[in-house]
Amino acid sequence: xxxxxxxxxxxxxxxxxxxxxxxxxxLMPGPVRRDAGGRRVYTEWDVEWLHYxxxxxxxxxxxxTIRKFADLVRRGPETEAERLELxxxxxxxxxxxxxxxxxxxxxxxxxxxxxxxxxxxxxAAELWSHPAAT
Amino acid sequence: xxxxxxxxxxxxxxxxxxxxxxxxxxLMPGPVRRDAGGRRVYTEWDVEWLHYxxxxxxxxxxxxTIRKFADLVRRGPETEAERLELxxxxxxxxxxxxxxxxxxxxxxxxxxxxxxxxxxxxxAAELWSHPAAT
DNA sequence: CTAGGACCTAGACCGGGGTCTAGGTCAACT
DNA sequence: AGTTGACCTAGACCCCGGTCTAGGTCCTAG
Numbered sequence: 304x305x306x307x308x309x310x311x312x313x314x315x316x317x318x319x320x321x322x323x324x325x326x327x328x329x330l331m332p333g334p335v336r337r338d339a340g341g342r343r344v345y346t347e348w349d350v351e352w353l354h355y356x357x358x359x360x361x362x363x364x365x366x367x368t369i370r371k372f373a374d375l376v377r378r379g380p381e382t383e384a385e386r387l388e389l390x391x392x393x394x395x396x397x398x399x400x401x402x403x404x405x406x407x408x409x410x411x412x413x414x415x416x417x418x419x420x421x422x423x424x425x426x427a428a429e430l431w432s433h434p435a436a437t
Numbered sequence: 438x439x440x441x442x443x444x445x446x447x448x449x450x451x452x453x454x455x456x457x458x459x460x461x462x463x464l465m466p467g468p469v470r471r472d473a474g475g476r477r478v479y480t481e482w483d484v485e486w487l488h489y490x491x492x493x494x495x496x497x498x499x500x501x502t503i504r505k506f507a508d509l510v511r512r513g514p515e516t517e518a519e520r521l522e523l524x525x526x527x528x529x530x531x532x533x534x535x536x537x538x539x540x541x542x543x544x545x546x547x548x549x550x551x552x553x554x555x556x557x558x559x560x561a562a563e564l565w566s567h568p569a570a571t
Numbered sequence: 572c573t574a575g576g577a578c579c580t581a582g583a584c585c586g587g588g589g590t591c592t593a594g595g596t597c598a599a600c601t
Numbered sequence: 602a603g604t605t606g607a608c609c610t611a612g613a614c615c616c617c618g619g620t621c622t623a624g625g626t627c628c629t630a631g
Contacts, residue, residue: 309577319578320620332567340627342578348568355544362541366618380566387552394545397538404535407496410489411528418521432514433466434482443607453608454590474597476608500588572631579626585619596609601602 306345315353322353330356330369332376362397440479449487456487464490464503466510496531 312319326335326343332352336344359369372389375382446453460469460477466486470478493503506523509516 307577308579318620321618323579324619340578341580342627346568355548358541358544360618362538362545376565376567383552384556386565387549387556390545390549390552394542394549397542397545401535401538401542404496404531404538407492408528408531408535410492411496411524411531414489415521415524415528418517418524422518422521431510431520433510434480441607442609452590455588457609458589474608475610476597494588574631575629577626577628580624582622584621587617589615591614592612594610597607598605599607600605 304347306350308343308345311345311350311353314350315357317353317357325353325356325366328366328370330366330373332373359393362393363400364393368393438481440484442477442479445479445484445487448484449491451487451491459487459490459500462500462504464500464507466507493527496527497534498527502527 306314308319308322311317311322315322317325322343325331331349335349336346338344356369359372360366368389372386375386375389440448442453442456445451446456449456451459456477459465465483469483470480472478490503493506494500502523506520509520509523
């Protein structure tokens, strides 16, 4: 199954611009094939790769890291241990990020609780008013 | 307790540049007080505010939203319901973001698992090699 | 023949969130 | 008096990750 860039854009949710960018920036393991007219021809495999890329991006992996990963894939099977390494590292970062968000969430939730009670009770005390206003 | 900008930077983990930026951009509810020489004088209250700001930022709230919140605080106690609204919205977004990260994490974890087993077994099949390489 | 649509490249532009520089003021030590 | 160090403003700069434009090619349908 071969797809044009527009179809890939639809399937992956990326823009055609972004797809071209990814290729230019070396984020595809190997340059995308072209037809006689110079147009990109994507395979299922490419689409799968892009699918993973979007997950990587959505989880905060910078393009530079995706590029590294793509380089490893390009360099063949002997780099598999390194790829594993890279993925593990990212995995840890995501876990850490989730933990961070959960901490923030507690802080936010506590403010929400306080504001909630307060507003429900029809504002007796002013909470978090600027001191200059009092 | 009154603090200079440098001390606030230390206590909040922000840079002095960032602190000035936040003020310029209207992220403080009201301009920071100044001493005779025009230097910023922060109160405990300001520091607490900044503490919340860093949590908001760390959880992905854009500066524009912090500005909105600051505006509400500036406008006094009658905006408390709106503030609650804003916080609740952000809270939801954080929850959603965590969910998204968890989804990504599953995908990543599955790749890690596959690579892990694979590498452990000493690469029999090549997984995720670029088709052009075979 | 012409128009439309999908594609191409190179490169400009954008928004977010800072960070840093230049040039200056002020207060305190030595 | 001189130097240091913390601070001030205005504005330039930077990185990231795209997005958009200009100008061109190619194919297909009317």
